[in-house]
Amino acid sequence: MIHITRRERFNAAHRLFREEWSDEQNLEVFGKCSNPKWHGHNYELFVTVKGEIDPETGFLLNLKDLSLLIRERVIEKVDHRNLNLEVDFMKGRLVSSENIAAAIWDELAEGVRKLGAELHCVRLVETENNSVEFYGYNS
Amino acid sequence: MIHITRRERFNAAHRLFREEWSDEQNLEVFGKCSNPKWHGHNYELFVTVKGEIDPETGFLLNLKDLSLLIRERVIEKVDHRNLNLEVDFMKGRLVSSENIAAAIWDELAEGVRKLGAELHCVRLVETENNSVEFYGYNS
Amino acid sequence: MIHITRRERFNAAHRLFREEWSDEQNLEVFGKCSNPKWHGHNYELFVTVKGEIDPETGFLLNLKDLSLLIRERVIEKVDHRNLNLEVDFMKGRLVSSENIAAAIWDELAEGVRKLGAELHCVRLVETENNSVEFYGYNS
Amino acid sequence: MIHITRRERFNAAHRLFREEWSDEQNLEVFGKCSNPKWHGHNYELFVTVKGEIDPETGFLLNLKDLSLLIRERVIEKVDHRNLNLEVDFMKGRLVSSENIAAAIWDELAEGVRKLGAELHCVRLVETENNSVEFYGYNS
Amino acid sequence: MIHITRRERFNAAHRLFREEWSDEQNLEVFGKCSNPKWHGHNYELFVTVKGEIDPETGFLLNLKDLSLLIRERVIEKVDHRNLNLEVDFMKGRLVSSENIAAAIWDELAEGVRKLGAELHCVRLVETENNSVEFYGYNS
Amino acid sequence: MIHITRRERFNAAHRLFREEWSDEQNLEVFGKCSNPKWHGHNYELFVTVKGEIDPETGFLLNLKDLSLLIRERVIEKVDHRNLNLEVDFMKGRLVSSENIAAAIWDELAEGVRKLGAELHCVRLVETENNSVEFYGYNS
Numbered sequence: 001m002i003h004i005t006r007r008e009r010f011n012a013a014h015r016l017f018r019e020e021w022s023d024e025q026n027l028e029v030f031g032k033c034s035n036p037k038w039h040g041h042n043y044e045l046f047v048t049v050k051g052e053i054d055p056e057t058g059f060l061l062n063l064k065d066l067s068l069l070i071r072e073r074v075i076e077k078v079d080h081r082n083l084n085l086e087v088d089f090m091k092g093r094l095v096s097s098e099n100i101a102a103a104i105w106d107e108l109a110e111g112v113r114k115l116g117a118e119l120h121c122v123r124l125v126e127t128e129n130n131s132v133e134f135y136g137y138n139s
Numbered sequence: 140m141i142h143i144t145r146r147e148r149f150n151a152a153h154r155l156f157r158e159e160w161s162d163e164q165n166l167e168v169f170g171k172c173s174n175p176k177w178h179g180h181n182y183e184l185f186v187t188v189k190g191e192i193d194p195e196t197g198f199l200l201n202l203k204d205l206s207l208l209i210r211e212r213v214i215e216k217v218d219h220r221n222l223n224l225e226v227d228f229m230k231g232r233l234v235s236s237e238n239i240a241a242a243i244w245d246e247l248a249e250g251v252r253k254l255g256a257e258l259h260c261v262r263l264v265e266t267e268n269n270s271v272e273f274y275g276y277n278s
Numbered sequence: 279m280i281h282i283t284r285r286e287r288f289n290a291a292h293r294l295f296r297e298e299w300s301d302e303q304n305l306e307v308f309g310k311c312s313n314p315k316w317h318g319h320n321y322e323l324f325v326t327v328k329g330e331i332d333p334e335t336g337f338l339l340n341l342k343d344l345s346l347l348i349r350e351r352v353i354e355k356v357d358h359r360n361l362n363l364e365v366d367f368m369k370g371r372l373v374s375s376e377n378i379a380a381a382i383w384d385e386l387a388e389g390v391r392k393l394g395a396e397l398h399c400v401r402l403v404e405t406e407n408n409s410v411e412f413y414g415y416n417s
Numbered sequence: 418m419i420h421i422t423r424r425e426r427f428n429a430a431h432r433l434f435r436e437e438w439s440d441e442q443n444l445e446v447f448g449k450c451s452n453p454k455w456h457g458h459n460y461e462l463f464v465t466v467k468g469e470i471d472p473e474t475g476f477l478l479n480l481k482d483l484s485l486l487i488r489e490r491v492i493e494k495v496d497h498r499n500l501n502l503e504v505d506f507m508k509g510r511l512v513s514s515e516n517i518a519a520a521i522w523d524e525l526a527e528g529v530r531k532l533g534a535e536l537h538c539v540r541l542v543e544t545e546n547n548s549v550e551f552y553g554y555n556s
Numbered sequence: 557m558i559h560i561t562r563r564e565r566f567n568a569a570h571r572l573f574r575e576e577w578s579d580e581q582n583l584e585v586f587g588k589c590s591n592p593k594w595h596g597h598n599y600e601l602f603v604t605v606k607g608e609i610d611p612e613t614g615f616l617l618n619l620k621d622l623s624l625l626i627r628e629r630v631i632e633k634v635d636h637r638n639l640n641l642e643v644d645f646m647k648g649r650l651v652s653s654e655n656i657a658a659a660i661w662d663e664l665a666e667g668v669r670k671l672g673a674e675l676h677c678v679r680l681v682e683t684e685n686n687s688v689e690f691y692g693y694n695s
Numbered sequence: 696m697i698h699i700t701r702r703e704r705f706n707a708a709h710r711l712f713r714e715e716w717s718d719e720q721n722l723e724v725f726g727k728c729s730n731p732k733w734h735g736h737n738y739e740l741f742v743t744v745k746g747e748i749d750p751e752t753g754f755l756l757n758l759k760d761l762s763l764l765i766r767e768r769v770i771e772k773v774d775h776r777n778l779n780l781e782v783d784f785m786k787g788r789l790v791s792s793e794n795i796a797a798a799i800w801d802e803l804a805e806g807v808r809k810l811g812a813e814l815h816c817v818r819l820v821e822t823e824n825n826s827v828e829f830y831g832y833n834s
Contacts, residue, residue, distance in 0.1 A: 001552070001556055002515045002518070002519070002549055002550070002551055003549065003550040003551075003552070004514075004515070004547075004548070004549050004550075005547070005548045005549070005550070006546060006547060007545065007546040007547075008546075009266075009267075011178050011179060011180055011266065012178055012179060013152040013176070013177040013178050013179040014179070016336070018334070029335060029340075030335075031342065032218070032219035033219060035219050035220065035221070035225075037152070037220070037221035037224050037225055038152040038177050038179065038221050039150050039151055039152050039179055039218075039219040039220060039221070040150060040151060040152040040153070040177065040178055040179005040180055041150055041179055041180065041181050042180050042181040042266055042267075048550075053513075053515045053516065053519070056435070057446060057447075057511065057513070058433070058510070058511030058512070058513030058515055058516045059513055059515060060515055060549075062446075063547055064448065067546075079171070079178075080171035080172060080174050080178040081174065081176070081178060082174070082176035082177050082178070085176050086174075086176055093336070094335065094336030095336070096331075096335070096336030096337055097282075098280045098282070098331045098336055098337060098338055099331065099336045101280070102280070102331070127148075127150065127181055128148075128181075128285065129284060129285040129286075129345075130282075130283070130284060130285075130341055131282070131283045132280055132281065132282050132283070132338075133280070133281040133282075133283070133326075134280055134281075135279070135281070139279055140830070140834055141793045141796065141797070141827055141828070141829055142827065142828040142829075142830070143792075143793070143825075143826070143827050143828075144825070144826045144827070144828070145824060145825060146823065146824045146825075147824075155614070157612070168613060168618075169613075170620065187828075192791075192793045192794065192797070195713070196724060196725075196789065196791070197711070197788070197789030197790070197791030197793055197794045198791055198793060199793055199827075201724075202825055203726065206824075232614070233613065233614030234614070235609075235613070235614030235615055236560075237558045237560070237609045237614055237615060237616055238609065238614045240558070241558070241609070267563065268562060268563040268564075268623075269560075269561070269562060269563075269619055270560070270561045271558055271559065271560050271561070271616075272558070272559040272560075272561070272604075273558055273559075274557070274559070278557055287822075287823075289734050289735060289736055289822065290734055290735060291708040291732070291733040291734050291735040292735070294475070296473075307474060307479075308474075309481065310774070310775035311775060313775050313776065313777070315708070315776070315777035315780050315781055316708040316733050316735065316777050317706050317707055317708050317735055317774075317775040317776060317777070318706060318707060318708040318709070318733065318734055318735005318736055319706055319735055319736065319737050320736050320737040320822055320823075357727070357734075358727035358728060358730050358734040359730065359732070359734060360730070360732040360733050360734070363732050364732055371475070372474065372475030373475070374470075374474070374475030374476055375421075376419045376421070376470045376475055376476060376477055377470065377475045379419070380419070380470070405704075405706065405737055406424065406704075406737075407423060407424040407425075407484075408421075408422070408423060408424075408480055409421070409422045410419055410420065410421050410422070410477075411419070411420040411421075411422070411465075412419055412420075413418070413420070417418050426683075426684075428595050428596060428597055428683065429595055429596060430569040430593070430594040430595050430596040431596070449635070449636035450636060452636050452637065452638070454569070454637070454638035454641050454642055455569040455594050455596065455638050456567050456568055456569050456596055456635075456636040456637060456638070457567060457568060457569040457570070457594065457595055457596005457597055458567055458596055458597065458598050459597050459598040459683055459684075496588070496595075497588035497589060497591050497595040498591065498593070498595060499591070499593035499594050499595070502593050503591075503593055544565075544567065544598055545565075545598075572753070574751070585752060585757075586752075587759065649753070650752065650753030651753070652748075652752070652753030652754055653699075654697045654699070654748045654753055654754060654755055655748065655753045657697065658697070658748070684702065685701060685702045685703075685762075686699075686700070686701060686702075686758055687699070687700045688697055688698065688699050688700070688755075689697070689698040689699075689700070689743075690697055690698075691696070691698070695696055
């Protein structure tokens with residue numbers, strides 16, 4: 001079994017807040033990340049898949065296909081977007097890195113299977129100091 | 140003469156657009172960077188100052204003072220902010236990297252002089268692929 | 279379950295040696311790292327914790343709290359310090375990266391639990407070529 | 418148990434192709450990576466080993482020995498080489514990152530054992546966007 | 557005046573050698589970089605241009621246009637190629653980083669002018685330890 | 696004219712202080728960098744030289760020769776050393792980054808000339824946030 005990781009990037013605006021809370025409450029829990037006028041990040045997304053090496057190609061899968069899948073299902077929806085207002089798969093979810101990573105897992109798991117591999121990890125790097133990893137629901 | 144560079148970072152939302160243009164016109168010129176619902180970046184700011192080494196301290200200036208100046212005049216105003224809506228020194232300016240860098244120069248030049256050095260360069264890194272450098276008005 | 283990683287940094291002096299050995303013996307085993315007059319590093323510390331996402335906040339835990347814990351229990355004790363002479367949690371231990379990582383685990387495990395998560399990994403990067411990871415005593 | 422990772426680097430030429438296929442077939446499957454006149458990479462190799470800390474030295478193993486092993490068994494054979502034509506351990510194998518990583522595992526596993534540790538992971542970074550990890554045959 | 561830098565990347569094979577010299581002579585002068593079977597690199601290319609900020613757009617120039625120019629004139633010719641055998645603008649030139657950088661300057665200078673800016677610097681990073689900068693023929 | 700930059704690294708201990716001052720005075724001016732028990736850094740050293748490309752080799756100079764010069768004159772003297780106590784070229788100088796960079800210039804300028812090039816810049820990176828550049832005495 002081999003693991004392959006593909007990095008893609010996107011730049012987006014977001015805000016941490018609960019609609020039913022006041023700005024003050026949001027500020028208390030989420031700090032400056034709750035700024036009602038938004039802030040943003042250069043997100044780095046590392047998608048790791050696993051499976052057996054195909055002896056004919058020497059590949060687990062064709063990285064171009066994986067890149068295409070990530071772009072179609074994730075990057076095109078989030079790049080240069082407002083993650084709270086414009087991204088279907090974040091509707092109704094608090095836009096924390098934890099939730100973004102889990103939602104990206106949901107976007108990709110089925111497509112990775114169709115490419116003949118298994119999704120292993122979605123890693124989302126928000127800043128050089130902060131990152132999250134999601135290994136799926138049975139991990 | 141010696142050059143010293145201090146790096147600071149900030150995360151912010153912004154949008155490239157001209158108010159008097161339609162969204163379509165803005166989209167044509169600025170592409171996805173004109174998204175009316177904003178996007179954002181992890182900006183890296185490199186401030187380079189120059190001058191003579193003080194023989195008593197071995198310093199051009201105390202980097203803590205330079206860091207403090209950058210934080211007071213720039214980072215506190217832009218970090219986790221919307222650069223179009225919330226930053227006094229960007230009011231009325233198109234929020235391009237070029238203009239941000241020039242505006243940061245204006246914020247810092249006087250303060251650097253008071254620290255006994257001369258501002259040499261403001262470098263702003265918007266993404267790993269794009270950056271700008273401003274060397275002042277006589278360069 | 280989600281994993282979150284926080285990076286903190288510290289700059290410190292240290293030396294690899296056994297007190298009961300001569301400088302020659304130490305040099306033979308530890309090489310130039312045993313220099314009696316010390317050397318030092320910019321250490322990068324990556325602390326990974328795991329647990330369930332809190333549906334109210336979208337967080338595993340508040341990264342500010344994790345950062346504060348790491349700073350109080352580790353960074354304040356080691357930053358700009360001599361790891362052999364000045365750090366309580368390294369007293370009596372050989373100051374190798376392996377032992378530093380294990381000792382940092384001991385400093386953090388209880389506090390992470392109080393924040394509602396579980397310590398998963400302490401990764402210490404000594405140079406761009408050398409790093410260690412400690413996953414706890416049952417790993 | 419502790420994990421230690423050593424990074425080494427090499428620059429090499431390679432080509433993805435099957436000898437029994439035409440250039441057109443190779444182009445279809447492997448894209449521009451099948452260029453008959455070769456292309457190349459700066460490869461980064463991260464070798465992770467695991468084991469118990471030796472209480473006498475504070476080491477899992479001496480990183481100099483690990484570095485020497487990697488250089489003798491891998492780097493000297495691949496650095497500034499053509500991976501398809503000049504590397505004994507890639508003879509008869511398709512020169513994909515997956516296969517290179519697995520072959521490097523075979524080169525190192527026994528030697529790591531002799532150093533008193535166990536090989537845990539071979540990670541090969543081909544570009545800033547693409548990397549593979551091999552954890553051995555029972556993983 | 558403002559400076560803008562765009563990074564692009566390419567992966568290529570090359571060899572340092574003089575055709576009229578024997579392999580031994582080439583080995584003596586160029587070392588392992590003269591390997592007749594080629595080696596390769598992940599090259600990073602930083603193109604810096606300078607000029608005045610357009611008050612209407614806040615841009616020196618549109619970075620998409622600069623990126624397009626670099627891709628058309630350079631990246632498409634060199635990416636996944638053999639720099640000695642397949643690149644028109646390197647024909648008859650020794651394929652050193654110095655010469656590649658100067659040749660890329662020749663490819664780009666006119667096009668940058670047509671975009672309304674002036675080419676300032678071509679920086680080529682061959683490895684994390686080695687890079688060259690070419691500032692044009694009058695520098 | 697072309698510029699070439701070579702990176703080398705060293706790990707060292709140091710302390711900012713004036714012998715004739717008390718620890719309290721030193722603490723006031725130099726902060727935690729004055730710790731009498733030392734601290735340390737992973738220093739990155741970027742040496743830039745300039746000159747004409749040799750048409751026979753395509754080189755400004757052979758980077759191996761430049762690397763060798765830097766290692767002999769600088770790295771061997773400072774790596775895994777105490778910069779205050781063990782480095783001849785820092786004797787009697789305050790061990791600030793500014794002074795280290797200038798002293799390294801003095802170590803290298805003559806040797807670079809003998810290699811047929813001219814020393815252009817010594818850049819010393821102390822941390823990811825702090826660096827200095829020295830361009831010589833006439834800059």
